[in-house]
Amino acid sequence: xxxxxxxxxxxxxxxxxxxxxxxxxxxxxxxxxxxxxxxxxxxxxxxxxxxxxxxxxxxxxxxxxxxxxxxxxxxxxxxxxxxxxxxxxxxxxxxxxxxxxxxxxxxxxxxxxxxxxxxxxxxxxxxxxxxxxxxxxxxxxxxxxxxxxxxxxxxxxxxxxxxxxxxxxxxxxxxxxxxxxxxxxxxxxxxxxxxxxxxxxxxxxxxxxxxxxxxxxxxxxxxxxxxxxxxxxxxxxxxxxxxxxxxxxxxxxxxxxxxxxxxxxxxxxxxxxxxxxxxxxxxxxxxxxxxxxxxxxxx
Numbered sequence: 001x002x003x004x005x006x007x008x009x010x011x012x013x014x015x016x017x018x019x020x021x022x023x024x025x026x027x028x029x030x031x032x033x034x035x036x037x038x039x040x041x042x043x044x045x046x047x048x049x050x051x052x053x054x055x056x057x058x059x060x061x062x063x064x065x066x067x068x069x070x071x072x073x074x075x076x077x078x079x080x081x082x083x084x085x086x087x088x089x090x091x092x093x094x095x096x097x098x099x100x101x102x103x104x105x106x107x108x109x110x111x112x113x114x115x116x117x118x119x120x121x122x123x124x125x126x127x128x129x130x131x132x133x134x135x136x137x138x139x140x141x142x143x144x145x146x147x148x149x150x151x152x153x154x155x156x157x158x159x160x161x162x163x164x165x166x167x168x169x170x171x172x173x174x175x176x177x178x179x180x181x182x183x184x185x186x187x188x189x190x191x192x193x194x195x196x197x198x199x200x201x202x203x204x205x206x207x208x209x210x211x212x213x214x215x216x217x218x219x220x221x222x223x224x225x226x227x228x229x230x231x232x233x234x235x236x237x238x239x240x241x242x243x244x245x246x247x248x249x250x251x252x253x254x255x256x257x258x259x260x261x262x263x264x265x266x267x268x269x270x271x272x273x274x275x276x277x278x279x280x281x282x283x284x285x286x287x288x289x290x291x292x293x294x295x296x297x298x299x
Contacts, residue, residue, distance in 0.1 A: 013193035038089040043276025045095035060108040065098040072103040079148030081203030096275035100289040113207040139167035151177025155220035170296040172231045181213040185243030192240040195269045230258035236267030
């Protein structure tokens with residue numbers, strides 16, 4: 001049975017979907033303003049502080065838990081189709097993640113489409129990653145993380161770094177990653193209240209323009225996965241992108257990757273956004289923390 005808060009998250013998604021369906025010409029700015037409500041889903045994390053960051057014009061937020069391991073950092077890409085969402089909308093989720101793992105989380109306000117088409121978002125990710133290295137973090141002590149389209153970017157960062165012949169991060173976290181921009185493996189159209197096929201395809205068109213949807217950067221599902229560090233994927237049991245998450249699990253396993261797929265029963269797209277309110281969200285962050293800590297050397 002779903003929890004009370006899962007019903008609340010579902011209701012929020014239904015509201016957004018209804019508003020977009022009623023206004024097919026809704027402006028990008030209106031969509032952005034509406035979906036900042038993601039910030040209301042999680043509780044305020046206890047024992048975490050925040051600091052604004054400016055990386056030569058790239059803004060972000062440090063989420064700093066008490067007793068953070070000084071050698072480990074998480075680079076976080078917020079969700080929103082690379083069009084909406086922000087560091088602010090995902091600050092509390094990042095704070096809960098920071099507390100669970102015991103490491104700082106840097107959430108970046110990467111450039112968004114349509115003003116900046118992909119791969120501008122990955123360019124900003126590489127910039128932030130290199131900045132973390134310049135701050136003294138070893139690549140193997142950095143975790144690339146993100147949700148939804150941010151999950152695409154957290155995986156795509158690995159592909160991009162490999163192309164640039166730069167060292168790879170120690171692990172990847174992809175929450176409900178966007179790995180199906182064409183709607184090939186969607187299995188929960190009736191139960192997913194946000195990531196409908198039409199919405200995913202529409203947002204991909206805005207973010208990618210004429211770029212191929214099967215390019216390895218656009219969709220890491222098509223990349224050479226054999227080069228990947230350990231990957232933890234989480235998806236809701238009621239979300240459309242679960243099918244693509246299973247495809248990634250199968251392909252990564254076949255390539256010899258240390259990979260996990262965590263499926264939360266009856267949960268919606270990016271259910272960890274409700275951290276502190278939904279026990280399944282908290283359970284996923286806790287399980288990820290237990291999985292990743294030995295892989296990046298946190299005792």
